[in-house]
Amino acid sequence: MASASLPAPAPGRAALLKAFEESRTGVRGLVESGVSTVPDIFRHPDPYASIPLAPPGASIPVVDLSLPFPDAAAAASSAARTWGFFHLINYQQQPPAAGDEYPARALAAVRAFNELPAAERAPHYGRAVDGGVNYSTNVDLYNSPAASWRDTIQIMLGPNRRPDLAARIPAACSAEVLEWEGIATAAARAVMGLLSEGLGLGAAALEEASCLEGKVMACHYYPHCPEPERTMGIVPHTDPGVLTVLAQDHIGGLQVKHQDEEGRTCWVEVKPVPGALVINVGDLLQVQSDCLSQSQLPNSSVQPIHQIMSNDIYPSVEHRVTLNTREEPRVSIAIFFSPGKRGDSVFYGPLPGLVSSENPPKYRNFTMGEFFGKFFSRDFASKALIEPFKL
Ligand SMILES: O=C(O)CCC(=O)C(=O)O
Numbered sequence: 001m002a003s004a005s006l007p008a009p010a011p012g013r014a015a016l017l018k019a020f021e022e023s024r025t026g027v028r029g030l031v032e033s034g035v036s037t038v039p040d041i042f043r044h045p046d047p048y049a050s051i052p053l054a055p056p057g058a059s060i061p062v063v064d065l066s067l068p069f070p071d072a073a074a075a076a077s078s079a080a081r082t083w084g085f086f087h088l089i090n091y092q093q094q095p096p097a098a099g100d101e102y103p104a105r106a107l108a109a110v111r112a113f114n115e116l117p118a119a120e121r122a123p124h125y126g127r128a129v130d131g132g133v134n135y136s137t138n139v140d141l142y143n144s145p146a147a148s149w150r151d152t153i154q155i156m157l158g159p160n161r162r163p164d165l166a167a168r169i170p171a172a173c174s175a176e177v178l179e180w181e182g183i184a185t186a187a188a189r190a191v192m193g194l195l196s197e198g199l200g201l202g203a204a205a206l207e208e209a210s211c212l213e214g215k216v217m218a219c220h221y222y223p224h225c226p227e228p229e230r231t232m233g234i235v236p237h238t239d240p241g242v243l244t245v246l247a248q249d250h251i252g253g254l255q256v257k258h259q260d261e262e263g264r265t266c267w268v269e270v271k272p273v274p275g276a277l278v279i280n281v282g283d284l285l286q287v288q289s290d291c292l293s294q295s296q297l298p299n300s301s302v303q304p305i306h307q308i309m310s311n312d313i314y315p316s317v318e319h320r321v322t323l324n325t326r327e328e329p330r331v332s333i334a335i336f337f338s339p340g341k342r343g344d345s346v347f348y349g350p351l352p353g354l355v356s357s358e359n360p361p362k363y364r365n366f367t368m369g370e371f372f373g374k375f376f377s378r379d380f381a382s383k384a385l386i387e388p389f390k391l
Pocket residue numbers: 218220234239246248254319321332333334
């Protein structure tokens with residue numbers, strides 16, 4: 001019996017991902033090739049469903065670093081408790097000189113790299129983390145049900161920073177992003193001081209717990225999208241670290257989940273504020289407060305040596321990036337700070353000073369290896385990261 005020849009089956013998601021990945025030019029490469037629709041692998045079922053947008057005028061709090069320390073600490077602590085997010089202003093001691101404005105210079109340099117000809121970007125494309133730098137589309141590309149419209153240069157700044165790191169970062173932005181690292185780290189140090197103070201731990205607690213030493217920078221480029229309603233820039237997620245310092249350009253799109261006084265949940269836009277950084281609490285600050293070193297335990301009794309976790313006092317709040325119809329791309333640079341002390345015998349868990357019989361610990365202790373192992377084996381879109389550590 002003669003069989004009519006059937007059309008070849010449409011390639012499955014795995015084959016489409018493979019073809020996309022082999023182009024080595026990211027989402028920007030799709031835009032360069034002239035796509036006028038969002039390819040299937042980037043389509044989200046209904047990206048903007050479910051939770052409403054907050055009315056215009058709603059916004060995250062502002063913390064002014066030029067206020068006297070106790071006032072700034074009270075403002076940061078209140079913002080972190082109620083929103084998990086705030087704008088930080090007056091974080092640079094001196095206004096930047098003309099032509100030397102940061103973070104604008106770093107954002108422009110990241111944009112310049114992403115807009116180099118495809119043949120110059122492609123050699124950088126890859127997912128390996130051992131080189132200290134990678135450039136790819138979505139760190140969770142193979143773990144998530146739908147890809148997002150974003151390319152990222154990821155830079156491992158510490159601990160175990162490579163001595164040749166500067167040479168491994170694309171030359172188009174290397175000097176600028178490393179200059180920005182210094183300024184952003186100074187801002188993070190100041191904010192950690194405020195937040196530690198706000199927990200009643202004294203200003204030095206987070207820094208002493210090595211929370212400025214673990215650093216990953218993610219330089220995001222969100223190309224213009226032909227169908228912004230079909231996909232996302234970043235799906236709703238929480239950040240894994242202790243604290244995130246984010247610089248964004250003028251485009252906007254970041255939104256934070258927030259519950260108002262009447263208990264209604266909505267997405268609040270984080271509109272770009274010139275001269276402000278966006279600061280947010282990460283999962284480890286929500287959870288952690290107590291770091292234990294087995295090697296320092298006399299007679300196996302437990303002696304806390306680091307205390308950094310807030311036992312849910314500072315929540316790590318979901319956020320996402322939406323796309324818009326503007327022709328321009330969006331650029332942002334996030335630095336995720338986390339504890340630099342990572343040995344198998346170094347444990348993190350709720351701070352003894354914050355727990356009592358009325359306020360029992362909500363999480364068990366864990367190592368950074370266990371924590372980041374969970375982070376890299378899941379897709380972005382879940383709050384599931386800290387669930388396994390809940391008591
Ligand atoms: O680009 C942004 O505004 C946010 C980026 C972000 O949430 C992240 O990298 O975790």
